Amino acid sequence: MLKFISQRVLMAVPVLLLVSLFTFLLLDLLPGDAAVAIAGENATEEQIALTRERLGLDSPFLERFWNWVSSAAQGDLGTSLYTGQSVTEAIGERLPVTASLGLVALLMAVVVAIPLGAIAATRPGSLADRVVISATSLAMAVPPFVLGLVLVVVFAIQLQFLPATGYTAIAEEGLWGWLSHLILPAIAVAGIMAAELARQTRGALLDALSQSYVRTAKARGLRPPTVVGKHALKNAATPIVTVLALQIGHVLGAAVTVEFVFAIPGFGSLAVNAVNLRDVPLIQGVVFVSALVVLAANLLADVVYGYLNPKLRV
Amino acid sequence: MQMAVENPEPLLEVTGLSVEFRTERGWTKVLDDVGFSLGRGRTLALVGESGSGKTVTSLAVMGLLPPRGSRLVGSVRLDGRELVGMPESKLIETRGRDIGMIFQEPRRSLNPAFTVGEQIAEVVRRHDGLSRKDAWSRAVEMLDAVQIPEAARRARHYPHEFSGGMCQRVMLAGALVCRPQLLIADEPTTALDVTVQARMLKLMNDLQADSDLSILFITHDLAVVSEMADDVAVMYAGQLVEQAPIDELLVRPQHPYTAGLLASSPDVQGTVERMRHIPGSVPAVGNWPSGCRFHPRCEYARGGQCDSDPAVLLQVGRGRLSRCLRTSELTLQGVQT
Numbered sequence: 241m242l243k244f245i246s247q248r249v250l251m252a253v254p255v256l257l258l259v260s261l262f263t264f265l266l267l268d269l270l271p272g273d274a275a276v277a278i279a280g281e282n283a284t285e286e287q288i289a290l291t292r293e294r295l296g297l298d299s300p301f302l303e304r305f306w307n308w309v310s311s312a313a314q315g316d317l318g319t320s321l322y323t324g325q326s327v328t329e330a331i332g333e334r335l336p337v338t339a340s341l342g343l344v345a346l347l348m349a350v351v352v353a354i355p356l357g358a359i360a361a362t363r364p365g366s367l368a369d370r371v372v373i374s375a376t377s378l379a380m381a382v383p384p385f386v387l388g389l390v391l392v393v394v395f396a397i398q399l400q401f402l403p404a405t406g407y408t409a410i411a412e413e414g415l416w417g418w419l420s421h422l423i424l425p426a427i428a429v430a431g432i433m434a435a436e437l438a439r440q441t442r443g444a445l446l447d448a449l450s451q452s453y454v455r456t457a458k459a460r461g462l463r464p465p466t467v468v469g470k471h472a473l474k475n476a477a478t479p480i481v482t483v484l485a486l487q488i489g490h491v492l493g494a495a496v497t498v499e500f501v502f503a504i505p506g507f508g509s510l511a512v513n514a515v516n517l518r519d520v521p522l523i524q525g526v527v528f529v530s531a532l533v534v535l536a537a538n539l540l541a542d543v544v545y546g547y548l549n550p551k552l553r554v
Numbered sequence: 555m556q557m558a559v560e561n562p563e564p565l566l567e568v569t570g571l572s573v574e575f576r577t578e579r580g581w582t583k584v585l586d587d588v589g590f591s592l593g594r595g596r597t598l599a600l601v602g603e604s605g606s607g608k609t610v611t612s613l614a615v616m617g618l619l620p621p622r623g624s625r626l627v628g629s630v631r632l633d634g635r636e637l638v639g640m641p642e643s644k645l646i647e648t649r650g651r652d653i654g655m656i657f658q659e660p661r662r663s664l665n666p667a668f669t670v671g672e673q674i675a676e677v678v679r680r681h682d683g684l685s686r687k688d689a690w691s692r693a694v695e696m697l698d699a700v701q702i703p704e705a706a707r708r709a710r711h712y713p714h715e716f717s718g719g720m721c722q723r724v725m726l727a728g729a730l731v732c733r734p735q736l737l738i739a740d741e742p743t744t745a746l747d748v749t750v751q752a753r754m755l756k757l758m759n760d761l762q763a764d765s766d767l768s769i770l771f772i773t774h775d776l777a778v779v780s781e782m783a784d785d786v787a788v789m790y791a792g793q794l795v796e797q798a799p800i801d802e803l804l805v806r807p808q809h810p811y812t813a814g815l816l817a818s819s820p821d822v823q824g825t826v827e828r829m830r831h832i833p834g835s836v837p838a839v840g841n842w843p844s845g846c847r848f849h850p851r852c853e854y855a856r857g858g859q860c861d862s863d864p865a866v867l868l869q870v871g872r873g874r875l876s877r878c879l880r881t882s883e884l885t886l887q888g889v890q891t
């Protein structure tokens with residue numbers, strides 16, 4: 241198992257390098273550079289050139305990339321052009337917020353989607369099945385920020401059940417303070433995830449339920465929850481886990497808009513700010529960490545596959 | 555195999571069993587008036603060509619036909635209890651405890667995601683309420699009884715680590731672990747090669763000798779029938795056409811279809827020389843001819859009788875049934891003298 245994990249980690253290194261190189265290249269090709277913006281509107285050519293030198297923007301491309309990679313390898317992702325804060329530190333502040341949001345959303349999606357998919361799969365063609373299919377099609381068509389806005393209007397403004405904006409860490413206002421700020425945005429993020437997950441669960445379970453081992457389980461008098469939740473679900477879990485791993489990438493995407501709607505100071509809003517201000521080191525760091533998160537999610541999925549499918553174990 | 559008849563009532567008695575499936579063209583009948591009986595400690599072979607309804611019959615006995623996609627009339631009595639119409643909450647208790655079942659493709663019948671030990675132990679926990687630890691030891695004992703070497707170690711292995719023959723023995727262990735009175739074996743050796751098949755059959759015979767297990771053995775292989783069966787029930791186009799003790803059936807079949815099957819089975823007959831084939835093929839479900847369903851292929855068919863009169867299952871001797879309209883007039887050739 242350890243060998244398998246270390247192999248996968250090694251395989252992730254070239255992927256990270258490529259992603260970083262690509263971002264570096266794109267940012268380099270953007271018209272106008274940060275020096276122009278930082279030196280101020282009325283700066284002279286000379287001042288701009290000086291700023292460029294100070295920022296290290298005048299050295300050759302590969303040299304700059306190499307410098308970045310070698311410090312990134314030591315956990316130093318550079319310094320924000322505007323705040324002067326370390327990029328690693330900035331991301332370290334914001335990422336836990338988005339991670340909270342993502343985890344709560346993921347948990348909500350799983351808790352809702354797996355039972356819905358199971359209900360649909362065990363009664364194909366029934367009213368319940370058709371309701372699940374229609375509801376998931378609808379949910380997939382609603383973008384997270386739209387769902388977020390509706391939730392704010394209904395539950396925060398009209399009904400005043402939950403706060404509309406902001407975020408508090410558990411350490412500040414306790415578990416409920418933390419959770420109450422996350423419920424609405426998490427639902428907004430979870431909507432599409434739950435829909436896709438329910439669809440995948442339905443399809444995978446439907447397939448598993450038609451297999452001979454399910455007939456065996458029934459012929460041995462096992463109860464329907466055992467037949468579905470144990471025998472069929474463990475076999476259906478591989479595609480479900482695949483979708484879950486993909487969803488972790490989507491959480492980062494959804495976080496951008498949802499954090500904006502709910503004014504949550506997370507990773508998504510950090511990314512938006514970085515792009516707006518063309519804060520090159522910060523953009524570079526955000527992309528790098530996003531890739532890291534996605535790769536970690538995939539690695540986790542691979543480890544889970546091994547547990548689910550004994551044939552894959554070494 | 556044969557035991558003294560202490561309890562004259564058969565363990566399993568199926569009468570007037572008809573099953574319809576819902577298809578695009580409405581309800582289609584696939585079983586029509588099937589009846590047979592299986593004595594305690596005996597083995598009844600259910601034989602017939604592919605599509606004749608053997609598997610559907612076994613699923614009907616188990617109460618495992620799709621509840622919404624099928625409907626059923628008739629009677630299935632197990633040990634004096636009527637199973638047809640029994641609520642699912644009681645029926646589910648009989649499955650695995652009173653009736654065990656094994657299937658044609660052993661590897662696919664086992665769950666690839668769980669150890670074989672777990673798949674046996676869970677049945678014991680379910681029906682006998684044993685603790686995890688005790689259920690596991692029962693599972694290991696049972697694996698040992700079906701001759702899995704190093705049972706304690708192998709119990710922790712997954713199905714893909716076993717051969718096809720071993721998978722079927724594991725299936726047998728799971729089917730018999732709660733000591734059911736009835737084992738339904740649906741073509742259990744068809745997918746196995748010959749030596750593995752012989753070992754499996756011997757194992758089933760041995761396990762039966764140690765208990766008063768009754769076996770409903772579904773097959774289309776007459777060589778296997780002569781090896782295993784005390785009695786034989788022959789199915790054709792969704793109907794039972796003949797039932798008889800094996801010795802009598804082999805000597806003097808009472809239905810031309812049975813005679814044709816025997817004649818075209820080189821293994822039982824011994825000589826290929828006398829082999830004949832039944833002309834034509836089995837009519838498709840929903841396309842059954844009127845009168846006797848076998849008449850278009852039957853060399854003894856008589857116009858005005860066999861193609862029109864309803865063919866019913868008749869008692870033609872002690873423990874013998876035949877659906878042939880002309881059975882009293884015919885003397886059919888068996889394979890043994």
Ligand SMILES: Nc1ncnc2c1ncn2[C@@H]1O[C@H](COP(=O)(O)OP(=O)(O)OP(=O)(O)O)[C@@H](O)[C@H]1O
Pocket residue numbers: 575576577584602603604605606607608609610611620623774839
């Ligand atoms: N769920 C179902 N829905 C509709 N028709 C079915 C269903 N199950 C079986 N049938 C039909 O019932 C008939 C009998 O099938 P069955 O599986 O019992 O045959 P069999 O005698 O077991 O054949 P084989 O030797 O190939 O296993 C077939 O024509 C089959 O197409």
Ligand SMILES: [Mg+2]
Pocket residue numbers: 608609610740
């Ligand atoms: Mg069959």
